[in-house]
Amino acid sequence: MKTALATIFAGLLASTPLAAQSVEDFPAQAMTYIIPFNAGGESDISARFQQSEWENVTGHQVVIQYQPGAGGAQAWSQLNSLPGDGYTIMGINLPHTILQPMAGSVGYATDDLTPVHYFHYTPDAIFVRADSQFTTLQQLIDHAKANPGLVTFAGSGSNSSNQLANVRFNAQADVVTTYVPFSGTGPSITAVLGGSTMAGFNYVTSAVSQGDALRMLAVSAEERLPAFPDVPTFKELGYDIVGGAYRGVAVPASTSEDVRQRISDIISKINAQPAFVEKMESAGFALTDIGYDEMDEFVAERIKEYTDGARALGIIQ
Template sequence: MRTILTTAFAALVAASGALAEGFPDKAMTYIIPFNAGGESDVSARYQQSEWEAVTGQQVVIQYQPGAGGAQAWSQLNSLPGDGYTVMGINMPHTVLQPLAGSVGYKTEDLTPVHYFHYTPNAIFVTKDSEYQTLADLLDYAKANPGMVTFAGSGSNSANNLAAVQLNAAADVITTYVPFSGTGPSITAILGGQTTAGFNYATSGVAQGDALRMLAVAAEERMPAFPDVPTFKELGFDIVGGAYRGVAVPASASEETRQAVSDIVSKINAQPGFVEKMESGGFVLTDIGYDKMDAFVAERVEEYTAGAKALGIIK
């Protein structure tokens, strides 16, 4: 049974800001399973600036890129389970990758302890595009099946899933064009190689006025983009993107898992962190260890259905 905080412990935290049993009492290591510069790195760097204020200790960020994150995730359980080494974890990657083939780990092998944000999917066109609204784009798609092309970050990715969801929800046929990452896909949109892009909302901050966002897959309008409607506002039940969190090795104790989750949750509440994340186009979540089983189960169900639509599985 998962450990829950006792009243005495909660009182101690409220009084002193301390974490479980003095943890941590030395620097921690935070492994990012991607190259520097992407959304996972940016959000981890924002966390890093608050880490010492919350824990009294520094955190050192290291990068272990390869195979879309799979290289690092396949090695997570070989790391010490004392809580001093944690790793970034992403969905739908960690569900779709094992479904697509052998990647050295299974979804159930991983131990996420906190998902602290997601970057919503969003549709972008160039600033001078003839498509002023999502309705304009969908009208053209209905009249010209397959002719609307979406640049996105990789096959079997959150962007790819969103394009499939839109096709089903709007009863249209569009063509998804995968690129090796967010940067190349944005370059394709700007260069007119595709009609539009299904990318992450963070690209709207990075590109400024060069791109126009037609809709975003968030529950509510985002502070960074108050004039951009959500898909739900426009009549399409599409919410989601790339969820990012922190995981620990499976050997970590229940107390350690909860303690790491508490650190991330405390950082999520820091005003400076909130401001940076929201201004950057991220949507904060606070899905702690006590909610993890239910959250992952829901996502696995959702992404398995998406995998069928993508043709990953039958």
């Protein structure tokens, strides 16, 4: 895998334009967009939605490549070895890029990465089977209080946004539940559907793919989502739980400030395209528009939030 990855990265280096381009003319050719996961996940889906609008906004296409490995860490650890001319960008995810370095050596530190825009998040949500005894969040909470530790939640992995949401839910609802990590969204939803767990903390996008097989009890968005107008937010039910897996775009550290801002502006323009908005909202994504000029403050806030979560999870003391 490392040899194949090195070969692809060498190819990117070889294909980089040697002639300097003015920022006003950027991009002057097609760009490469690396997704550090396998095809088919939320990162890929949202990037494909962006891809369909890329040429309308920039006049040039973007080519998507996949470099999976170590939960994204394999690609992120090599991001800064790429040329900083702006023609190669990489998908970046939170809380992955904060929690991974906290948990151990992954080949990069959070500060090594240069995100330039976060354009959406997939809100965490509590799911049960459609035939579950629980039709409201309060019913689930009441059962959890009466049966400490017996309510089980499937989630997409350890040290994930799903697990952080479960920790916050336990604290705010004053309950003890058991989080069961699985190797991704698909297996965790299968566990809920098959009755292996009583409920699931997963991403809202799962409700789109599963349709009527699941019931969503609450969603961690600021407001009710257009795709699920009947599902209440945690906030309106009295719990301050907002967030999920944030996704954005990063560049090598050697990229100039002007080019960083230009790429951020491109993503922001794509975010405003009506067709893109419709696709994202219909799929259950919550759009954000966190540009490069807001990045330091946004990342600092997430580091504080996830550090508190990491202590609760025992990742750090």
